[in-house]
Amino acid sequence: MSGIDQRLADALAQHRAGRIDEAAAAYAEILKLQSDHAEALHLLGVAEQQRGRLEASAELIRRALALRSDASYASNLANALLGLGRPLEAEQACRLALSIDAGLAMAYGNLGAALYAQDRRTEATEALQTAIRLDPARPEPQASLGVVLLELGRRDEAIAVLTALLAAHPNLAAAEYNLANALAADQTTPNMAAAVTHYDRAIALNPAYAEAHANRAALLRRLERYDDAEAGFALALRLAPQSALAHYNYGLLLGELDRTAEALAAHERAIALEPRLAQAHSHRGNMLSALQRPDEALAAHETAMRLAPGDALLHHNLGLSLAYDAHFPEAAIVQARAIALDPTYAPAHAALAAVLAELDRADEAEAAARQALTLEPDLAAGHSALGQALMAKGAFAEAEAALLIAAERRPLSAQSHVNLGVVRFRQGRFDEAEADYLKATTLRGDTWEAYYNLGVVRLQLGRYAEGWEGFEHRLRAPSRRRDEARYPMPLWRGEDLTGKTILLHGEQGLGDVLQCLRFVPQVAALGAEVVLEAHGATGRLVDRMGGVARYIEPTDPVPPADFHAPLFSLPHRLGVTLECLPGPTPYLEPDPVLTQAWRKRIDGAFPRPAPRVGVVWSGNVTAKVDRGRSIPLAAFAPLARAVGAPLISLQKQYGLEQLDALPAGMEVATLGAAYDAGDLADTAAVIQALDLVVACDTSVVHLAGAIGAPVWLAVNAVCDWRWLTKGEISPWYPSVRVWRQPSVGDWDGVFEAMADDWRSGQAKA
Known part of the structure; x- marks a missing residue:
């Protein structure tokens, strides 16, 4: 030698x-x-x-290679080129190696890696399979083949390859890791549990395996082992603090735990490390929406979709943000787009179902929710959406069952407990609903919806001092952001009003405005100059009410003021309890000239001694608040027979078509075009000429109560909070008598009881 x-x-x-x-x-x-x-x-x-x-x-x-044409040289050159991120040159080197020695297994393995790096996965699979056939004992091609098969969606084949590899080479940490990834890709609990075991083995073989720690933590998040997941992410990020993907997945965990600000920070760290990580931009958008920063949220979603326009997840997340901001029609369109991109993406079907339920498209919502659960039976969002859809259909027991499953899947989700509270509230189980809302507030201290609903249930139970405080959280709802733009002055929180100007404004329905006008003189008595903004329909009534220095309509420019306050915030700031109510009544006065004119018309159209009973049967049927309130006009028939004279319609706009389909023997008269064209002042004047108003829960009840006219109010079994839970007496209006459904949907029972009362000669307010 x-x-x-x-x-x-x-x-x-x-x-x-x-x-x-x-x-x-x-x-x-x-x-x-x-x-x-x-x-x-x-x-x-x-x-x-x-x-x-x-x-x-x-x-x-x-x-x-220039000195000797050797296949192993060319194959090792390919290795170096792969490491340099030059896969096309690596492919050329591999093909040179195979032209020299067509049976070189190592060259086929490297060729598979080069093709994979060029996203040519099917060709990579063929090259790796050839490498394995030529040298079955070599582990690297088998490990690579498992990864490629998984990315091709051939999960079962990937699991088989990696399982066989580990049987022959039990100490390969990377193979354990990749097998865990393959098992975790399945959504079934047994395979996810098996995946955790293989991540554990990979970590036992290589305790510093940062990717294994991070993926294990991400899987534990999906299994809702949140404490273990957080500990896993902490370790993964200590080992690899520059891992954008680990920060992103940690952000997902924090988001599910309702730790919104921390989740936002995690996604922003991921973006700083990898600016093109579209999913991090998208989830950052969702966190910004939850923090009520809608403009920034939209910009984040736009960035995400520029980076990956065909990704269904990104469209889904945009839809979630739109829904959070109450843009439900737009959210439905975006979720449908996500489904078009990936029809198997169950979360998009679930989110679409939730949005459709908000839009009162209950049948479509149920179908979408059931499709989500067909695709992913354990999906908490799917069960939640099904519950919302069934609730919109009035199927409360079935809705509760679905929402219970959602809460079991996501026990730390505040929204799950809010949803349970809502369905129990709507079944009249107020104590349970209160407990659900309280649970939600302990899980997430900044959830306006839980505090607001907690306020409502306490108001329903007559606990006004507690109730008003929670009721104030309605002002934090995303849909209220328009108030911030229109009313730039500070919100009145009980400050001294001596010599100050305060703008009081409506916020909800016309009935709410009428109900709260009683408090305006009290505010004026605190030394304030009161500017009242309210629906134009209230104008002529307000003109005759004391305490208002100036009246404006919602379309008028906002004048300068020291404070503003929504009318329904006044009970809280004034310390109103049941014992304070009703206060001075009547507190509105119809125009006497207008009243006289209408009395003359009604005397001519409905001469005495026939009784005069005005009726209102429908609210705004397009509003969610009307669910269960409006009454079929035909249900008034027993009362009409007892009265023995035509009922007088006070109805406007909604439900008028029912006048053409009355039961035999029932007559309802109308007041003509003059009434239809009139405003609340006309309605108040008409009511003064009647013996009684019988109505569903609409603004007419508040109007009649405010002027002291007798009213029979028909409410559903679980009615609005202001009518409490039992009894005939209204705390708000002495002239209102409350008639309650004996059971959900039983209007016949209500009107048969009214008819019996009328016949017995005991008709009274």
Whole structure:
């Protein structure tokens, strides 16, 4: 053996013993003696590759190839080029190797890696399968094949390949990790639990395996083992603080825990590390929506969709943000777009169902929710959406069952408990609803919806001091942001009003405005100059009410003022309790001239001694608040028979078509075009000429109560909070008598009881 050959053999022995630096030095000494020694150039190139000096490696191996056409040289050159991120050149090197030796398994393995790096996964699969066939004992191609098959959606094949690999090579941490990834891709609990086991094995083999810690934590999040997941992310981020994906997945966990500000920070850290991570921009948008920063949220979603316009998840997240801001029609369109991009994406079906329920498209909502659960049976959002859809259909027991499953899947979700509270409230189970809302507030202290609903249930139970405080949280709803733009002055929170100007304004329905006008003189008595903004329909009534210095309509410019306050915030600020009510009544006065004119018309149209009973049967049927309130006009028939005279319609706009489909023997008269064209002042004047008004829960009840006219109010079994839970007496209006459904939907029972009362001669307010 020549001297150079002996040196080469000694250097190779060092190399095989893992003494890379010594081997590299020995190869370099050989090249000083013989600069064109092909094998020394090749082996020094391999050593440099192992030392991370990839450019030097590629250059040395190219020189070796120029001296000797060797398949292994070309294959190792491909390795260096892959490390340098030059997969096309790596592919060319592999094909050169295979042109020299078509049976070189290592070259097929490297070719598979080069094709995979070019997103040519099907071709990569074929190359890797050939490498395995040529050298079944070599683990690397099997490990790579498992990854490629998983990304091709061939999960079962990936699991089979990786399971076989681990049977032959049980100590491969990367194979355990990839098998865990394959199992985790399934949404069933058994496979996800098995995936955790394989992540644990990968970590046991390599405790510093940051990706395994991060993916394990992400899976634990899906399994709702939140404490374990958070601990896992903490470890993963200590090992790899620059991992954008780990920060992103940690943000998902924090979002599910309703730790919104922390989640936002995690997504922003991910974006700082990887600005093109579209999913992080998208989830950042959702967190910004939850923090009521809608303009920033929209910008984040736009960035995400510029980066990945065909990603269903990004459209889904935009839809969630739109729904959060109460843009339900737009949210439905965006969720439908997400489904078009990926019909199997269950969360988009669930989100579409929730939006359709908000839009009162209950049948479509139920279908969408059931499709979500067909695709992903354990999806909490799917069960939640099904509950909302069934609730919109009035199927409360079935809705509660679905919402219970959602809460079991997401026990730490405040929204799950809010939804449970709503369905129990609507069944009249107020104590349980209160407990649900309280639970939600303990899980998430900044949830306006839970506090607001807690306020409503306490008002329903007559606990006004507690109720008003929670009721104020309605002002934090995303839909109230328009108030911030229209009313730039501070919100009145009980400050001294002496010498100050306060703008009082309506916020909800016309009935709410009428109900709260009683408090305006009290505010004026605090020393304030009161500017009242309210629906134009109230104008002529307000003109005759004391305490208002100036009246404006919602379309008028807002005048300067020291404070503003929604009318329904006044009970809280004034300390109103049941014992304070009703206060001075009547507190509105119809115009006497108008009253006289209408009395004359009604005397002519409905001469005495026939009784005069005005009726209102429908509210705004397009409003969610009207659910269960409006009454079929035909249900008034027993009362009409008892009265023995035509009922007089006070109805406007909604439900008028029912006048053409009355039961035999029932007559309802109308007041003509003059009444239809009139405003609330006309309605108040008409009511003064009647003996009684019988109505569903609409603004006419508040109007009649405010002027002290007798009213029979028909309410559903679980009625609006202001009518409490039992009894005939209204705390707000002494002249209103409350008639309650004996059971949900039983209007016949209400009107039969009214008819009996009328016949017995005990008709009274």
